[in-house]
Amino acid sequence: MIKNSSGYSVEAEVPVISLVIPIYNEREVLPVCLPRLDKVMREVGFFFEAIFVDDGSKDDGYEYLVEQSRRYSWIRLVRLSRNFGKEAALTAGLDYAAGEAVVILDADLQDPPECIPKMVEAWRAGVDVVLMQRRTRCGESWVKRASSYLFYRLLNRLSDCEIPADVGDFRLMSRRCLQAVLELPERNRYMKGLFSWVGMPTEVIQYDRGARVAGKTKWNYAGLIGLAMEGITSFSIAPLRWAAVMGVFSAIFGGGFGLWIIFKAMVFGAQVAGYPSLIALITCLGGVQLITFGILGEYVGKTYLEAKRRPIYLVREVLSAVRGGEAASARGGCNARDH
Numbered sequence: 001m002i003k004n005s006s007g008y009s010v011e012a013e014v015p016v017i018s019l020v021i022p023i024y025n026e027r028e029v030l031p032v033c034l035p036r037l038d039k040v041m042r043e044v045g046f047f048f049e050a051i052f053v054d055d056g057s058k059d060d061g062y063e064y065l066v067e068q069s070r071r072y073s074w075i076r077l078v079r080l081s082r083n084f085g086k087e088a089a090l091t092a093g094l095d096y097a098a099g100e101a102v103v104i105l106d107a108d109l110q111d112p113p114e115c116i117p118k119m120v121e122a123w124r125a126g127v128d129v130v131l132m133q134r135r136t137r138c139g140e141s142w143v144k145r146a147s148s149y150l151f152y153r154l155l156n157r158l159s160d161c162e163i164p165a166d167v168g169d170f171r172l173m174s175r176r177c178l179q180a181v182l183e184l185p186e187r188n189r190y191m192k193g194l195f196s197w198v199g200m201p202t203e204v205i206q207y208d209r210g211a212r213v214a215g216k217t218k219w220n221y222a223g224l225i226g227l228a229m230e231g232i233t234s235f236s237i238a239p240l241r242w243a244a245v246m247g248v249f250s251a252i253f254g255g256g257f258g259l260w261i262i263f264k265a266m267v268f269g270a271q272v273a274g275y276p277s278l279i280a281l282i283t284c285l286g287g288v289q290l291i292t293f294g295i296l297g298e299y300v301g302k303t304y305l306e307a308k309r310r311p312i313y314l315v316r317e318v319l320s321a322v323r324g325g326e327a328a329s330a331r332g333g334c335n336a337r338d339h
Contacts, residue, residue, distance in 0.1 A: 015099040016046035016099055017044065017099045017102075020093035020094055020105075022107075024054075024086070029109065031064075034075075036113050038074075040116055041074070043117060044120055046120070051077075052075065053079075053080065055085070056080055056083030075319075076319065076320055078093065080092060087191050091313065094182060100175050101120070101174055101175065102178050106170070111209065115205070118130075122172075129172070129177055129203070131171050132171055133165075133167050133204050136208045163196045164196065176200070187305055239298075250288045
């Protein structure tokens with residue numbers, strides 16, 4: 001048996017549990033987050049690591065974590081070269097995770113670490129995925145709660161695979177499930193959808209989501225709308241079919257309207273209304289065309305980005321385990337998938 005510097009008795013240096021925590025300008029919450037994580041994982045009793053992925057933060061959160069790594073030997077750091085977005089940062093954390101099970105959570109503590117023991121217990125009972133479903137959402141406006149509720153229902157109506165409603169990134173995955181996720185090669189990544197697409201035996205645990213303990217959310221409505229569009233277009237071609245249906249109905253409406261005008265002119269001798277009706281018809285058809293082009297452009301753009309095959313993220317620096325009071329650090333611009 002080996003006892004590490006945090007006081008955990010382990011049989012090997014390989015962690016049993018890996019926590020993956022993307023961070024972006026979260027310096028204010030880290031002094032609260034680290035002690036809570038340490039306390040919870042001591043209760044769990046397994047040797048663990050916490051991989052903090054710094055997604056191009058502009059505060060001194062990374063430097064603070066480097067300093068705290070001398071106190072908490074379970075801290076691992078992956079610093080990206082710039083801000084690539086949460087989905088890319090999450091992918092980086094999963095690439096570097098070494099545990100037999102991986103828990104994904106946010107540093108803001110809205111997803112309470114105190115739920116981790118239940119998740120680990122379910123995993124040890126034999127499931128590969130433990131989903132944490134929000135029962136309540138404290139600290140969020142009714143607009144955000146309502147839009148989130150509608151989005152998950154709409155996405156499930158459109159998607160080819162079932163994406164559990166009211167479930168965020170907070171979850172546990174076994175090594176088997178993680179390996180399956182890492183084999184998915186796409187660059188445009190909607191992680192909640194990718195997790196669901198993989199499948200595997202799953203258990204759902206409900207919990208009450210809290211408010212942020214410090215700092216402000218980095219998400220705005222424009223970002224959330226963009227993420228929603230990413231989710232819909234990544235896992236469904238239904239919008240393209242809707243565009244085709246709108247085109248068919250527009251063509252039927254336009255043809256029927258034209259025949260009605262001809263019929264009135266020939267049978268009743270009615271004068272063609274002319275300018276107002278023509279402008280209304282052109283405006284309607286033009287709107288349908290623009291919507292269709294916009295939907296088509298979204299899919300073509302995703303194809304274009306995938307075809308370029310750029311890395312999902314680039315790493316600036318990695319800080320690994322602390323040994324003998326010193327942190328092993330590596331610098332470079334590599335993508336973990338290249339190794």
